[in-house]
Amino acid sequence: MEDRIDFSALDPRRDEVRWTRTVSALVSKAVAERHRRLSIEQQLLRWARPVLAVAAGLSFVSWTAGYLTANRAHRISTVENPAALNLAHWAANNQIPEPSDLYGTLGGN
Amino acid sequence: MLPHDESADLVHRAQRGEAKAFTSLVQAFLRPAYSIALSVVGRPADAEDIAQEAFLKAFQSLDTCREPERFAAWLFQIVRNRARNLLDSRRLRDVAPEGARILEFVTLPPETAGMRESLLSALADLDIEKREVVLLHDLENWTHHEIAEALNISEVSSRQRLFQARQILRVKLCGERTQDGHAGSEKNHAG
Numbered sequence: 628m629e630d631r632i633d634f635s636a637l638d639p640r641r642d643e644v645r646w647t648r649t650v651s652a653l654v655s656k657a658v659a660e661r662h663r664r665l666s667i668e669q670q671l672l673r674w675a676r677p678v679l680a681v682a683a684g685l686s687f688v689s690w691t692a693g694y695l696t697a698n699r700a701h702r703i704s705t706v707e708n709p710a711a712l713n714l715a716h717w718a719a720n721n722q723i724p725e726p727s728d729l730y731g732t733l734g735g736n
Numbered sequence: 737m738l739p740h741d742e743s744a745d746l747v748h749r750a751q752r753g754e755a756k757a758f759t760s761l762v763q764a765f766l767r768p769a770y771s772i773a774l775s776v777v778g779r780p781a782d783a784e785d786i787a788q789e790a791f792l793k794a795f796q797s798l799d800t801c802r803e804p805e806r807f808a809a810w811l812f813q814i815v816r817n818r819a820r821n822l823l824d825s826r827r828l829r830d831v832a833p834e835g836a837r838i839l840e841f842v843t844l845p846p847e848t849a850g851m852r853e854s855l856l857s858a859l860a861d862l863d864i865e866k867r868e869v870v871l872l873h874d875l876e877n878w879t880h881h882e883i884a885e886a887l888n889i890s891e892v893s894s895r896q897r898l899f900q901a902r903q904i905l906r907v908k909l910c911g912e913r914t915q916d917g918h919a920g921s922e923k924n925h926a927g
Binding site: 632661 | 750762767780791795796871902906
């Protein structure tokens with residue numbers, strides 16, 4: 628113990644009042660910052676659940692609409708589309724269409 | 737220094753925003769942080785600023801402290817980084833003659849200021865690693881076990897550094913002479 632170097636002249640705690648003030652100010656700043664951070668996280672958590680529910684609902688509606696539209700488009704393209712019918716008819720009867728018919732069927736003028 | 741479990745408990749409570757936990761952590765580690773900063777920058781006023789800034793930074797990123805039981809080691813790393821940044825900016829800013837020491841003396845009576853100047857001047861002859869150990873041991877009253885944990889060194893290294901630091905400081909402070917009559921500094925030995 629007697630070998631110790633006396634560093635008390637460098638000890639910031641020598642000025643007790645100033646040191647206490649420094650500690651209090653530091654703690655106040657840190658606590659305020661922490662509470663602000665926690666508050667933001669809590670706000671996010673509070674909003675997260677309804678936002679997720681709405682997002683899930685929207686994605687379900689979007690998926691359903693997409694599914695129905697795709698089905699209808701498929702029916703139109705295969706059943707109501709004359710070009711498809713003509714092509715299917717030629718193929719079934721092993722016919723080779725005239726270039727002008729083919730051109731007309733595929734939408735040429 | 738605080739025991740591991742107490743340190744971890746305080747960190748967890750501080751993460752939840754408990755003001756008392758913040759106060760305990762600051763009371764336990766602000767002056768050690770100052771010692772580490774002083775070891776790097778050599779100016780008490782700068783060291784105090786760095787210690788406080790490092791603490792604020794540590795509290796802001798408290799969630800990233802992976803080993804709360806080793807809070808001191810984590811905090812000291814932040815302190816060292818801040819201190820080194822300040823040194824870098826000081827090197828760019830200060831236009832001082834090469835080798836000149838810049839010391840600050842404020843709000844202290846002349847006799848204390850004289851002692852302070854002597855201590856700072858003597859510390860300047862040590863490398864940073866020895867300054868850290870001697871300040872943590874002789875100013876903070878930390879044990880070698882605590883120092884070794886906080887600085888990530890072995891207890892043997894801590895003892896060796898303290899022994900060598902004290903030798904050099906005593907020569908410088910007391911004007912003692914080594915046996916061959918040469919009062920050399922560590923830098924002189926190293927160089």
